[in-house]
Structure formats: structure tokens, C-alpha cells
Amino acid sequence: MKKQLQVGILGFGTVGSGVLSILKHHENKISQVTGEELNVKKVLVRNTEKNRGALSEGIELTTDAAAILEDPEIDIVIEVMGSIEIAKDYITQALRAGKHVVTANKDLIALHGNELVALAKEYHCDLYYEASVAGGIPILRTIVDSLASDNIQKVFGIVNGTTNFMLSEMTNKNKTYEEALKKAQDLGFAESDPTNDVDGIDAARKMVILTRLAFGMNVELDQIETRGIRNVKLADIEMAKRLGYRIKLIGSAVGMNDSSVHVDVGPVLVPENHPLAGVQNENNAVFVVGAAVGETMFYGPGAGALPTATSVVSDVITVAKNIGLGTTGNVFNSYQHETTITEDKAVESKYYIAIEMQDQTGRFLELTTIFSKSAVGFDQIIQQPLPEASAKVVIVTHTMNKIQQKAVLSTLKETEGMKLLACFKVMEGK
The missing domain is CATH 3.30.70.260 (ACT domain)
Structure with a gap:
């Protein structure tokens, strides 16, 4: 007889509602794949009176995180709130309570990932965060599982959908930076304060995570040369075209022969015949170069409710399988290497x-x-x-x-x- 695993979700915004929708609509498939039944018991919300329609039927909505974190019946906690310190506190409590955690929080994992991984190991809990980088593209699991046998030499690509949308508008429609930003904000791709995106901070945090998994090195944000797109002018876009290039915001982590790594984020002139030059709008694309496999490319939506939620639920499925097999206590990657930054x-x-x-x-x-x-x-x-x-x-x-x-x-x-x-x-x- 299948065991029913109880799930608690912290956050009922765009991604949280997407996660709940997938868990409900794909319930039968998920049950067959995992051998377990998943039941969302409680969801943390800001306002319990808000009408959320049929999606929330049969689920207890609460404004008190403790109702989830201290519930002994809840096996898996999904964090999709988007903060840093509060989310860290909640995840810490969940792990210490023996609950497995899945998060989409790139900022949290980039800044405090090592601490949370150590805590998960200490309490024999699973901790996964596939959705923290490149939305619906399964790039983290590809690196740690599919390419585990290879010696990864380089990871680079477009990992921020907002800036790629803006640069696409500037390149294809001759919009100025200001016009492209306004359209991105009107469509919901950019926040009212776009600093993290347009200054490259979001991309740099994702490169911290990719570098950690690909090279086993814990690179700090201040060790990453980070430049955004504020200073990219329409004249630069046009000149790049004239020279046979397209300008893209590229994050790059390169392993050197001396076992050091160089990580940077900034505008790059990409040859017009390179696949990255053709990545348009809010899409992401990541190249992974291995000594054995050569060059591989992973392309898809870098954000959005359902693409991101798909990656979250994939992690939940992995946790459910581990619970069923009695093999919990896993984190994405235990590979570690002394962190050495490449000399100039x-x-x-x-x-x-x-x-x-x-x-x-x-x-x-x-x-x-x-x-x-x-x-x-x-x-x-x-x-x-x-x-x-x-x-x-x-x-x-x-x-x-x-x-x-x-x-x-x-x-x-x-x-x-x-x-x-x-x-x-x-x-x-x-």
C-alpha cells in the first residue's frame, strides 16, 4: 500500500500556485513514478481571505509558518517565497525538524547554500534547488548526474531572462535601453526596481551556484567580475551588428589547467552564427563544455510560473523516491575542490x-x-x-x-x- 506523503508549501504566489497546480493535475503520474501519494496539507499565505478558487480546495491555508514547520505529519517543505533571511530561517527550522526541503530560491542558495547543505547532511534530510537556476531547464541535475563522469571545463550562457528580453528588444526593434526596460516592466519580466537584473547581480548569483556544482568551488559574489547592461547603448547594438555580432549578457565559469576558476558576468559580443546569438526574449540557454562530451547546450524558458514549478516538482519527485527507497539525506552535490581564483x-x-x-x-x-x-x-x-x-x-x-x-x-x-x-x-x- 502506498504511503501518503504530506507536503507543506511556503508561499502561494506565481510559482507556488504553479507548483500546486502541477501536483494536483499530474497527481496520478507522480504517484506512479514515485510509488508514493503526495498530498498538499498546508500552504503559507499572506491573506487567508483571498479567493484562490478551486486550486486551494481541501488545503489548509495559514499565515503562520509554524503551522507547517512544526507539523509532525509534514514530510516535505517547498519554499517558494522569494525572500532571503526569512526563507533561510524557515528552511533551517524545517531541516532541524527532519523535513526534506525543495526551494527555488537562487539568492538564498547563492549566499547561504553551503550552510544549508551542511545542515541538511547533519539532519539526514534531502535539500534540492533545481529551479534556482534557469527556471524550467534541468541544468543543475544535468551537471551533477548526467555529466558527473566528465571533467567539466566551462559553463557559460544566458541565465537572466529579463536582460535577454531587453537586449532582444534593443537588437530586433531598435528600442533604447529605457524603452526596453519599460516594456519588460509592463509585461512583468522586470521588477519596478530592476537593479538585480540589469546590473548582473541575479546572473552572478546563478553563476555562484553553477560554479559550485560544476567545479566544486565556493566562489563568493565579490570574486565575480560583474557588469550589467545599463551602459549598453543602441549605438553599441548597431555597431555589433555591423561587425557580425549580437550583444548578450553572458555568465561564464571557466576552469583552468592550474585547477583555478574564473567567473564573470557581463555584456559580450557573440558571433551572429553562434547559437547563443539566436536566443531571444526571456529564454535562457546554458552551454556546458566537458573534456569527454564536448560542447552541450540546454535551452528553454528561464522563468515563469509553470516552467519554474516544473523544476520544483521534479525535485519533490526525487525526494519522494528517496523516501520510498529509504535513501534520504541527499543534497545536489558533494563534490568539493579547493577554491582558487585564476590570476589576471x-x-x-x-x-x-x-x-x-x-x-x-x-x-x-x-x-x-x-x-x-x-x-x-x-x-x-x-x-x-x-x-x-x-x-x-x-x-x-x-x-x-x-x-x-x-x-x-x-x-x-x-x-x-x-x-x-x-x-x-x-x-x-x-
Whole structure:
């Protein structure tokens, strides 16, 4: 006879309602797959009087988290609230009470994941968080299960749907940054305060999680060079097109031969024939490069109620299977490696550099001298006249390391009559 597992959900917003909908509508399939019956017993809400229709029928709604966390009958707690400190407190209580936890909270896992993983192990509980990165794309489980036998060399891609939507609008519809942001907000893709998305913070937190699982290294947020898209202008978008590229916000974690890792987030010129260049709107795409498997790509919706809820319920199914087999006490990954950040001299890339400068005799020679002093060569140069006897110069450099890049940018900023407009990485492959 199947055991009925009791579930408590913390949060009844967009994702929480999606989770409940999937659990109800796919009840028979889930029961067959897990060998267990799942029953949502209680859901934490802000207002019990709000009409939630048939979805909440037969379920106890409560405004008191303790009603879930202290209920001895509840086996699995699903956290889909979206806060950090409160969610951490609730998950900590749940684990200490011997309850298995599934969360979609990327911010929490990025900032406090190690602590919660240790706690889950201590209390022999499962802790899963597939939905914390790339919404409906099963990228975390792919890394820790399907690619566990491989030596992962690089993980990179588009991991923030809001900025990808905005850059798609700028690229395809010639919208300015401000126009693209307003449309993203009107459609619900961007918050009223879009800082976490447009400044790359959200993407950086996801890269913390991906780096932890792919390389076993605990990289801190302040160790990730993070730049967003606020300074991406329509002129940069158009110039990138002219050069055969598309601008995307890319998160990247690269393992080096010396067992170090370099992680960064920022706008990147992606060759127009690369698959990432064609990822549009709010979709995400993650590439994983392994020594054995080579290059693999995972594409799909990076957000949304049902895609994210699908990943949450997949984790719940894994927990239910573990309970049935008596093999609980699992976390996503126990792989650990000493964390070493790659030195600047070993981090190499081509760069797109845009400069505004006075259009005077000898000025261009001064510019080339700045680059030559750091032994940096040019792949492409385009000069455009601007009003008031000035010019815009766009340079795509040859490959250089971070030491060279910092020296060039520092000198440009200090040189009178030159204004640095933009500096973006350029992806190889054209």
C-alpha cells in the first residue's frame, strides 16, 4: 500500500500556485513514478481571505509558518517565497525538524547554500534547488548526474531572462535601453526596481551556484567580475551588428589547467552564427563544455510560473523516491575542490572598446601608442565622425589578458581628450 506523503508549501504566489497546480493535475503520474501519494496539507499565505478558487480546495491555508514547520505529519517543505533571511530561517527550522526541503530560491542558495547543505547532511534530510537556476531547464541535475563522469571545463550562457528580453528588444526593434526596460516592466519580466537584473547581480548569483556544482568551488559574489547592461547603448547594438555580432549578457565559469576558476558576468559580443546569438526574449540557454562530451547546450524558458514549478516538482519527485527507497539525506552535490581564483595574467579575451576623442592631428597615433605600450594589437578598427570636431573610434582587439586590459583602460580614462564609452568581451568563434 502506498504511503501518503504530506507536503507543506511556503508561499502561494506565481510559482507556488504553479507548483500546486502541477501536483494536483499530474497527481496520478507522480504517484506512479514515485510509488508514493503526495498530498498538499498546508500552504503559507499572506491573506487567508483571498479567493484562490478551486486550486486551494481541501488545503489548509495559514499565515503562520509554524503551522507547517512544526507539523509532525509534514514530510516535505517547498519554499517558494522569494525572500532571503526569512526563507533561510524557515528552511533551517524545517531541516532541524527532519523535513526534506525543495526551494527555488537562487539568492538564498547563492549566499547561504553551503550552510544549508551542511545542515541538511547533519539532519539526514534531502535539500534540492533545481529551479534556482534557469527556471524550467534541468541544468543543475544535468551537471551533477548526467555529466558527473566528465571533467567539466566551462559553463557559460544566458541565465537572466529579463536582460535577454531587453537586449532582444534593443537588437530586433531598435528600442533604447529605457524603452526596453519599460516594456519588460509592463509585461512583468522586470521588477519596478530592476537593479538585480540589469546590473548582473541575479546572473552572478546563478553563476555562484553553477560554479559550485560544476567545479566544486565556493566562489563568493565579490570574486565575480560583474557588469550589467545599463551602459549598453543602441549605438553599441548597431555597431555589433555591423561587425557580425549580437550583444548578450553572458555568465561564464571557466576552469583552468592550474585547477583555478574564473567567473564573470557581463555584456559580450557573440558571433551572429553562434547559437547563443539566436536566443531571444526571456529564454535562457546554458552551454556546458566537458573534456569527454564536448560542447552541450540546454535551452528553454528561464522563468515563469509553470516552467519554474516544473523544476520544483521534479525535485519533490526525487525526494519522494528517496523516501520510498529509504535513501534520504541527499543534497545536489558533494563534490568539493579547493577554491582558487585564476590570476589576471591567465584570463584572456578579445575586447570591443569604444572611445570618443577629439578629431585632431596626432590623436589617433596617441591612441595606437596606448595600446602598443601594453602589447595589444587591433583586429578591427572603425572610426565615425561626431559633431564638434570629435570622433568615435571602435576597436576590436586581438586576444589580451586582464592585466593588459586594465592597463589600457586605465590609461584611456586618464588621457585628456579621450572618453571611454564601452568595453565588452568578444566571444571567439567568428
